[in-house]
Amino acid sequence: MEIFIKASQFILSLSLLIVLHELGHFIPAKLFKIKVEKFYLFFDYKFSILKKKIGDTVYGIGWIPLGGYVKIAGMIDESMDTEQMALPPKPWEFRSKPAWQRLIVMLGGVFVNFVLGIFIYIMLMYAYGEKYLPNENVKDGIWVQDSLAVKLGLQTGDKVLTVDGEKVKKFSELTLEFINGNSYQIERNGTILDKEIPEDFISQLMDRGKDAGAFLFPRYPFVIAGVQKDSLNATANILPKDIVTAINGTPIVYYDEAKSEFAKHKGQEISITVKRNGTLQDVPVKVSSYGNIGVVFGGTSFNDLEKLGYYKLANKEYSFAEAIPAGWSKSWKTLTDYVKQLKKIFNPSTGAYKGLGGFISIGSIFPDEFSAESFWNITAFLSIMLGFMNLLPIPALDGGHVVFTLWEMITGRKPGDKFLEYAQVVGFVLLIALLLFANGNDIFRLFN
Template sequence: MEVFLIKALQFLMAISLLVLLHELGHFTFAKLFKVRVSRFYLFFNPKFHIMSTYDTWVRRLFRLKPEVVPTVKDEDGKEKKEYVGTEYGLGWLPLGGYCAIDGMIDETNQKLSEVAQPWEFRTKPTWQRLLIMVGGVLVNFLLALFIYSMVLFTWGETYVPLQKMSQGMEFNEQAKAIGFQDGDILVSTNEKDFKKADADMYRMLCNAEEVHVLRHGKPVTIQMPEGLSLVEMAQTIPTFVRPLLPAVIDSVIPDTPADKVGLLKGDKILAANNQQVKSFYGFTDELTRMNDVLASAKTHADSINARLLTIVYQRGENIETASTLLAEDLKLGFAPATLYEPTTFEYGFFESFPAGIKYGWNTLSSYVSDLKYLFSSDGVKQLGGFGAIGSLFPSAWDWHQFWLMTAFLSIVLAFMNILPIPALDGGHVLFLLYEMITRKKPSEDFLIKAEYIGFGALILLMVVANMNDILRYLHIM
């Protein structure tokens, strides 16, 4: 429960910051061009809100110059003053936020008056409306680059370069059929050098025409086939490639199954449940198989059998056997031996900005390139909702990882919002570009229908993504 709360709090903090600044981007440009913003809310407030205040009170507090209040005539022809301030509020449903801009057809479903007013969005020049619409995306993108820059400045970049992994990598049967061998050290593709063991490594392998490796100290070139699937490469068990680490125990966590059966530092695991173990990840593959069996257990006895682990390990010259019943998290409770010391690359304050921009741009391009897999049956299964996103945050509070995840979500939010889909910022941008090119404004009836269709599609996508989370939690998918 504690882990869930820590992850949930980090997710809520990150998404609140991103939504607030995104809407502030729209708000700032709207105010710059003297467009009235009737409501500015963090979180949604169907039916009621937790807290709200009008900007007259905000202005009194900060002694800002009040807006001009226009005089209008009611139905009887009598003059009356109309309030033009912004209602700032905090909704009760923490799923986003909104900035209600007067004279604009959007998801707030506000009704437009028959007579367009000078302070409304629809009366402003096209270029001003375009800047108002891209304001949120622009803020999120620049925010991500700034966060990445500050993360590199504060913590630097720490990883083990692939070329320094002297034991090389281990490969699955698909990779070996292509020509790889266990122990190969990845050097480069025909386009660029490998950097570290991460998602980019898989992307480079997937897109490469040839891969250069060191095998027993000699350079070897491997010709890569076309049509490799990034999803299959990363998700098959065992995966296409991973660091070759020995299944040697470095330390044992107290009061865990490993501690109770007497495992010690230096012990080498040779087999698990009659399956030969050649590496640390080979051992974790067996735990993954056990987890699949446990997920399908129907009785208490099935659950007990699924959690029973028998290992064969070597201590010095002796070969010994031990059996233990694992908890439902299926963790034995040891840390593997560390072969490599990570390298930390530090950046000065001014150096961090170009490095952060490069880091952010690479993150965006990688995310965009991976979207092509979304249109496959396996890709749809990888869709995740709020649960999947929240699970990406660390289980213990870690500011470094928190800010990296926040920057990544900011990049994703910027890109997804600029897609040319009605109800998203990109949909409004698409119609504005059409208006700029053709000099014709789409009818309000068309915009309203497009908004409903786009909003319905987004709701459907959200339902599918969160349903996937539920199915994964129930071990059905």
């Protein structure tokens, strides 16, 4: 059921983005009286799931879910209709129109993607606002429990101040900032330290496994979620939501402080002090030879931690006027973060190519349960990502056509049809290779 929910959201989001992107080409083409022969969601090699001709255009749904397209008369595109191009140009064809009109048609899809992403972020800011843990509010520093964090030279209690000289606003963005960054600054026991992020950090991050999650955490209180059935303390007076505040008389604030305290009392009977319904109680427990008491830790959200007084969350609400710059700012950060990651993907020494994913990776970022806020957040991100990817100067993408059109406008020389055909083939081969690699990564991770 969870897979079905994820897949349904992915298909809905992808279909919306493809249709609107192609509409960005379709509308200016119609305005400039260019004949549009096909408007398709997904590709229709050999046959279509559904199709209907209205006027000069066949609208349909293909069976290969690798994108979509509009077939514009007189244009060398993925249809590779060389027969049409061999005939003399017609007034309604793309190639007969001025370069500036062709440029607008080519940029229409990318324009729609960027505008859509910005619009969605603006509306999300207006509807939901923002609630997050400010990095500066993690007063007692981070909790280091991941081996990768240890390799980076981090210790529990460190305060991460900046990445690449920029302050990190949200604690939840720390992992992403480390992915995109090259250096960071911490405060440790009042001393400021500058450290480098290894070039292969992303590779090390990926090698932890696809379910490893974040590698940096705020320090959590010792909140008990339950007692293990085969535990030495299965019958002890321990209840879910008890907060351990002392171990054998030694006060503790955070869970990470408990390990060393329990290690002092291996195999002994001691007492722990728990906070339960606002009151403190001493509970006798047994410590195993491994230095634990057999309880399950966790089950607390940031909202719970705020209620308990451990962290102060930022809760921002925006009027519509305020949501516009906030949405724009989020869109810009989304784009710049994506560009930084793309640069690292093209640098083999970073190992970032290991993180390149296809349909499985994209589908997996949708939540197990439908949430309108999450769905539109992901859709906005994908829209901006799709817009940027299509703008890359690769033949077969919009950006490739834009480059050739700009060349014509600057030099006054139009590239030959044969050159454009060969360029289209080369670009298509590159895209297929990238698609196979990305989805191959998905399959490798799935079975590894």
